[in-house]
Amino acid sequence: MSIFALILLFAGLGILLGYAAIRFKVEGDPIVDQIDAVLPQTQCGQCNFPGCRPYAQAIANGEADINQCPPGGEAGIAALADLLGVEAKPLNEENGVEEATLVAVIDEEVCIGCKLCIQACPVDAILGAPKHMHTVIESECTGCDLCLPPCPVECITMEPIAKTLGLWQWDKPDVPQQRKAS
């Protein structure tokens, strides 16, 4: 009798769990989304993957290390380590070095309108038509450098972003040192 009751109970719970698994199914891979949210979205490919999301996927699959993203830098690695519960490590120098974000500027006098940079831009931040000069939409440019190699006339340069009052930062004050007990 008691065996019967247990079988019935477990069958009931099993059906409930099975239903819950279908009803509350999580779409996509939440961990990939979380990793992707931490990555800087430069889409530069310095990590050896064709964009930030593929890199996030690779980290989630255990195929890539967390220290391959130069634009994210030390802060990005720390955030990834925090998210994934692993030790932070220094940036892998093979992938590049952390630098201030720049913005691509096309010398419109020199541009021949070949469209190669438009095809290279991962975020569609370059505007232009065949045989007409192209230009970079500054606010959309992530500074990934990918438009530089394809340009046949080398008319693209990376320039520092102009400082604006709205994004000016106060200096961080020096933190008082703990006095050593003498």
Add this chain to the structure above:
Amino acid sequence: MRLWRFNGGLPSLAEHKNESVHLPIEIAPVPAQLIYPLRQHIGNAATPLVEVGDKVLRGQKIADAQGLISAPIHAGSSGTVTSLADHLIPHPSGFSAPSITIETDGLDNEASHTPCADFRQLSVSELVSIIREAGIVGLGGAAFPTAIKLDNQSKSRHIDTLILNGAECEPYISCDDRLLKERADRVLDGIEVLLHMLGAKRAILAIEDNVPDTFASIQAAVNKNGNANITGVQIPTIYPTGGEKQLIKTLTGKEVPSGGIPADIGIVSINVGTVYAVQQAVIEGKPLTSRIVTVTGEGVKTPRNLEVRIGTPINTLVDMCDGYTPFADRLIMGGPMMGFALLNDEIPMVKATNCILVASKHEAITEKQAMPCIRCGLCASACPATLLPQQLYWFSKSDQLEKAEKLNLFDCIECGCCDVVCPSHIPLVQHFRYAKSALKVQNHEKHLSDVARERFEAREVRIARNKAERAERSRKKKAALKSKPAKEEIEAAITRSKERKQRSTEGEN
């Protein structure tokens, strides 16, 4: 009238008003050069309407508002525009920004203006546009465009109380006090305009109780005016009672919600200097081209209040006060608590400039050696915004900015009470300013990366779709070829070309 008490504050902060308050307001002469930074207010920078070489008159609009949250700028005297270039601006960053420079001609010719006999004949939207066109912004220091505060009809909010802020709580500053002593009648006229615009039931003009003679002058003006809805109130002198939220709490017992504005609780609060500017604009028809500035501190020979044309370089103001004394050490715009240091005295004063403090060594907040926090909690009891400065300090210093934000970092008004009471001399406000600005930058970067992600994903989708379409087209072509016997097609082509050849040979013959 019943008064309430806000949390903390500094009841016994040295006031230093006596230095500058006794001399009457003197009208400063026209300087050789007037410099107008295009961003003198919160919001978008104004767009220039003049070009180099243009002649301008006093009161002529030289830059127009751009977008809703912005304000136009008017020339302070007649002269010639000599440059539209970057100039050092009064900002803690020490940045230069686009500015209009006018070489004055000394004639001070004025553009025509039409006084208004009876403002009650004008509709509220007409009055709003007069105030907007006059370039009026909050003259208490925040420089928020006033017209937006007063444009109440479009927002269908019910405003029942108008608060006129004459509580000049910051040490050394006395420009609002002098204004109320000398021109209370015109301030009262301005209050009537505002009451008419807002449809508020009552107006409360609040000043601190350390200036009884000013209160007498206000009472006289109120009695003369005879509007029963306007009352003058004296409130206890506790720094920072002139802060908008602190003043509202003191007068009404209500608290402005975190992240909200006074209008959310049916209150509009306006500085008395701004009210004077509103009176000048609406009744006299004059745009905002000058304001009253306190020039004070041990660093100037004769501290006093001046009515100055906006755009006047600071060295001209110091000259008006008989120059620097040997004690002059630091130039501060604003008061000693909330002001910021300026790089040099060629920087122009702007609409928000209420005080130039030429501080001696001991007047400026000296940089004492900061010691470790001992968790005494004095900062929390002094904080008029009821924050936890000590917790905010831990999170700011260790760059855990999101945690600081959760503890309402953005409600900090940077009044400096916590700095003053801290026994370890920790520059707390400096930490909070850093954390606020760093958070803004962080949020901006987050926004940029979200945009980049969206664009990247859209591009991926487009590339995949194009690829699929191409594959589909070539598949269709192949299928079409297969469905017709290829041989027939080839033969048909051969006959066609033969016919063509024949025709062409016939033609030659």
